[in-house]
Amino acid sequence: MSYKQIKWMILLIPTITVGLWEYIRHQFLMPYLSMDAGNWLTPVIVYFVSVTLLSRLFRMLEGARAALEQERASKTALEARDQLARELHDGISQSLFLLSVKTDKAGRSLAGTRHEQDIRDIQKTVHEVNTYVRQAIAQLRYVPSPAADPEAIALQSQVESIVSDTVPDAHITWHLTEVSFSAKEQVELLACIREALLNVRKHAQATQVRVHAEGSASRWSVHIQDNGVGIQGDPLQLKDRYGLRITKERAEQMGWELKLDSAPGNTQMIIGKGQN
Template identity: 55%
Template structure:
């Protein structure tokens, strides 16, 4: 019996029961049952039918609903596994292959300058692999966490940022006025990755005691500002040898057509990501 058939039976059985009872009562039972007694027997009859028949139908309906929920959960789990497999293949597997090629080249090249460049290239690739692993694990944690959260009016972007900020040692003030609908899927993925990298760097290296994240704008132009009162930096941070995370983040922004700036203002370090001509 299908789900739809059960619903229609639950709706029509009480109606048909009352109709048949009233027909039989008026056609055959009026000499034996008074009008008042018949009126009292009608709800009793409907109650008995509901207890005996409808209860069984409700149990079948609940069982079908439970099976549908289990199938839906299995489908979600399968999609999560497929997504993780794609991330592992596209990020880690390819990066490790590239790392092996560069390692073989390093063994055959003993030029001091070229040797140093190859070492830095390998270190950058290792950093990328580490970032892919960390991002994949964080995404799985977010999916598990969000599945347990009560639905609210907050955007999924804001939820993910709050989740990331919760794991930081630095207290963060969040003001997020950019709606999910104003970004496409790729923009959301890349923006979250950039924010995660910025927060990770701040938490590990800045020794900040306070920070903030602010986002404003619309679909065609917006600005995200990440600010902290940490130790800061000197010179151009993107030219430093070991700052692979910052360079990768800047490359992400350039690929998306965004502008990324990192600068000091008074006692604060500011990372600014902009799309379009946003003042």
């Protein structure tokens, strides 16, 4: 029942009740009911109708009004989040990209000098800040799902959004619906998955990418696997792979394990807990 219909029913029911009572009273009850008794019964009948039927309609009206206010507040919040995401993307994100280009140019020009390590540290910091900004933009643009299990569905939906933005052809199998992550754990896990997928897109030259998650609250894992060219040497020690080292640091700070096995045709990053 709509908000407008509830209001009209609240207005009409007392009027119809009194009119119907007066009609019955004068047409059928006059020989049996005195005028004074009928006058006393009229407010009593209206009171009982108000207590039984109108009180329920008032609760429905309050519920409808609360729902409208919540919808209005949610719309305002989403518009503010979208505006903030646009400002981050058009301002800070673009500036960080320009800064990364300049630091890369400076790193090439200062290679072999005593300032090379300083430039690498600056590049690492820029890359880390850029990762945080991308994550913030993704979180701001994400619209929570009002499902029965909102936390699990929200995490899966955000992973699907990340895959859509990075490697749209990737295949996802997600079976972590019974695992409860805190807000910080969700942010860190999503950042790790995003970094892994970005590396696949930039470097792997893969034709097949798979994101697979399974486990329970005490033992779970997320696998990001591709059939690309692989990485020569220890990927966590390469000079230009700041993102992988930052991802490993993220996992260690959260008490998780991160494994990276790379070979031509089969490269796999595993993020998990309780795997040993």
